[in-house]
Amino acid sequence: MNGLSFHSVTLDPAKCKGCTTCVRFCPTEAIRVRKGRAFIIDERCIDCGECIRTCPNNAKKAVSDPLSALERYTIRVALPAPTLYGQFDERFSVDRILGGLLELGFTDVFEVARAAELVADATASWIASESLSGNGGPWISSACPAVVKLLQVRFPSLLERLVPIMSPMEAAARIVKERLYPGRTDVGVFFISPCAGKVTVSRFPQGLTESAVDGVIAIKDLYVPLRNALPGVQERPLGHAGARGVAWAHIDGESDAVGVPKAISVSGIADVIGVFEALENGKMKDVAFIEALACPVGCVGGPLTVENPYIARARIRAFERKAAESPGREARFEGDAVDLGFEVLVAARSGLRLAPDMFKAMIMLEEAEIIGESLPGLDCGSCGAPTCRAFAEDVAKGDVLITDCIFKLRENVRKLAEELINMERWQPPGLDKD
């Protein structure tokens, strides 16, 4: 929408009080407070939603599509993320939730969990074939858009470890368009999303030239109308996904579905960063696959959800146990294979670089080190930067003045005051009695 700088995560300036909570929690140091408002540095933002989660004033939000976006299409297909199933209590079965979507104006539903099973198969065979050619991993899942962007911004050397297979959301959208409604131009495909990052990648996809998703509707925007519709919905067999796909809603679900031994799964952006730091240092030699999800407990912890992530996970696991008892449900999607591979390389982003020219960047880094040493190191945030060190870099880049640090300002005021007192002692030569 805003060209290449589009981000789902945005600020409501009327609600922002200019506190620095989000600034300190941002994993890529992408936020500064300027003129009393939080300001997002586009090149650094990875749409992880940490700021949405931590803002005490609800000033951070994710832009997504309204339900009215459906009106543009004759065939309107909902792609519910498996996380949706955990938002409602046990009275409402998956069949009923899917039926409820049809009450809200969708003409068809296709569960993303079904596509997730195909993505798991494709991931498993990718890892197996790479391992045969001596490339044993570890391979990093590309399912979480915030994690992919984290790699682009903060761990570019790990991009070559990314599994080059599209996300279940994209796979589902392609199955709908290429297999279920081939050749039709009036099909609108809408992802029902727990995730802010998915809004961004539906416009600027990762590893693909174009997204097949036409809109992304936040679970929380759809929750109330859906909840109101549910009691009146006739139960019909609409759900086809098995436990293996539905489990992707929470941590461990994807690695269980992929099924390679020596997999690890990590959730929550801070823990994900810890794993990537270790991986970059050459640790984790024995790991074949890393399932990394930016949100706590996985997608059920997404910023666009309504239910507490732990409750949502417990419900989804209850569904998985039930599905395991009735094997009919486990049926894989029978259809011609859709090509799930990446079409383009996921490239590094230079958001953390101080200057495009390395000489200039080095001068700035050196200056930032010197400035950093003169700062109090309290990371108080009053300057609007997350840490004294980030502030020092901002000063070195010329974005802000050193006196934006209140301690530095006070130092200067004191110097000025001392100078004033000294000047006051000076007498004009005619009055000087000494």
Next chain:
Amino acid sequence: MQLRYEVSGADLSLAGKASTEVKRALGRLGVNPGAIKRAAVSMYEAEMNMVIHGGGGIAIAELSPDRIVVTMEDTGPGIPDLELAMQEGYSTAPEWIRELGFGAGMGLPNIKRNADDLRIESVVGKGTKVTIIIDFNGFGGAQV
């Protein structure tokens, strides 16, 4: 420019801090990802060596636009037989270190693989100084 870090010999959980810091600096400069990775791996291995064997020490990273020179110096027991230490799989690390997944005798060989130049000066009873050079356009595989 120069970055200097003290590496604690007492705390294994702090090992890797210096290499993380250097990685951050290289990212700020826009150094290519391959070179950052080589610097991270070789510095991390040297840092672990310093914590496990050397009792900690000082790490100094000298940055210039085409390369990084990392010097890691400890006052530990020194390496009696350098040729042996360079052999893959040779290790003097205690059992508990191995249980943690370290000390497999791959440290120095791994540094050698990733660095463009590697120099080791060691005096038994006095300490060890490891100098690692990563050329930003290099490929690793240092001759020792």
